[in-house]
Amino acid sequence: MIENRHDWxxxxxxxxxxxxxxxxxxxxxxFFFVFIAGVAAVVVSLLMTNIYQSECTITPIEQEKASLSxxxxxxxxxxxxxxxxxxxxxxxxxxxxxxxxxxxxxxxxLVKKHKLMPVIFKDSxxxxxxxxKTEEPPTLQDAYKLIQGGMLKIKPDKKINVLKLGFxxxxxxxxxxxxxYYVDGMSEFLRQQALENVATQSKALQEQLVTTADPLLRTKxxxxxxxxxxxxxxAKVQKYYGFNVIxxxxxxxxxxxxxxxxxxxxxxxxxxxxxxxxxxxxxxVGNLKKNEDxxxxxxxxxYMKLRNKK
Numbered sequence: 001m002i003e004n005r006h007d008w009x010x011x012x013x014x015x016x017x018x019x020x021x022x023x024x025x026x027x028x029x030x031f032f033f034v035f036i037a038g039v040a041a042v043v044v045s046l047l048m049t050n051i052y053q054s055e056c057t058i059t060p061i062e063q064e065k066a067s068l069s070x071x072x073x074x075x076x077x078x079x080x081x082x083x084x085x086x087x088x089x090x091x092x093x094x095x096x097x098x099x100x101x102x103x104x105x106x107x108x109x110l111v112k113k114h115k116l117m118p119v120i121f122k123d124s125x126x127x128x129x130x131x132x133k134t135e136e137p138p139t140l141q142d143a144y145k146l147i148q149g150g151m152l153k154i155k156p157d158k159k160i161n162v163l164k165l166g167f168x169x170x171x172x173x174x175x176x177x178x179x180x181y182y183v184d185g186m187s188e189f190l191r192q193q194a195l196e197n198v199a200t201q202s203k204a205l206q207e208q209l210v211t212t213a214d215p216l217l218r219t220k221x222x223x224x225x226x227x228x229x230x231x232x233x234x235a236k237v238q239k240y241y242g243f244n245v246i247x248x249x250x251x252x253x254x255x256x257x258x259x260x261x262x263x264x265x266x267x268x269x270x271x272x273x274x275x276x277x278x279x280x281x282x283x284x285v286g287n288l289k290k291n292e293d294x295x296x297x298x299x300x301x302x303y304m305k306l307r308n309k310k
Contacts, residue, residue: 061244107147
């Protein structure tokens, strides 16, 4: 025979009133716990330094290389290889931009060129004496880790083929300046890389021109070399090589972080739930003593490595 649920002992039933009673019983503790956590969150958030983010948007340049490719394909393997290795059209890609921006060579080069160590590690630098306050001055590796670890933000969007760059810094004007350094630095890095490849391949084609006796091939080689020279000249005069700046870096007017309101709200919510947990834990421990459950209480103290008071 199945027992009716109303016949069960009342002490086994879970009553929401019991929970409310526990909360009301420890309402002072819960209130002060949440209050102290809220005040601490406000104080800590106010002591945090404001960080600003300068942003810009760039997009790769897509130039047609069909004409040059057709000409080179008629000359065999050496010339065909030139297209893939030179990047003669100046076209870039989001993947390549991201690799360059994350490269150690670019960051270290910018830090040394613009003397950014005192700027990045401002708290460790004595501006009056022009010396480091710490016994061990920060290194280029420290600067690279700091910049790549949170200052420089790289967000490629392959759907619309754009790359959004951001730089975080306490000074909004310096944030814009540092972001400009990276945009210009990436352009020069790509430009020099392309020019070096163009010079290498152009030299190889000129050597082939000297050894070629066929008049038709010599004419085609001369045309291709001329086109290389034209592209090389174009690469030198471009403001940005391989990409266009759609939205240039700007001086941010509003801070990016900390989000003080969000920090305070989350701290209060977390503290509230922790206080509720603590209230029920205290009630549970109190019930162990009242219910004369000495064995469980003894085991609890034993496992918690507490000594019974004599």
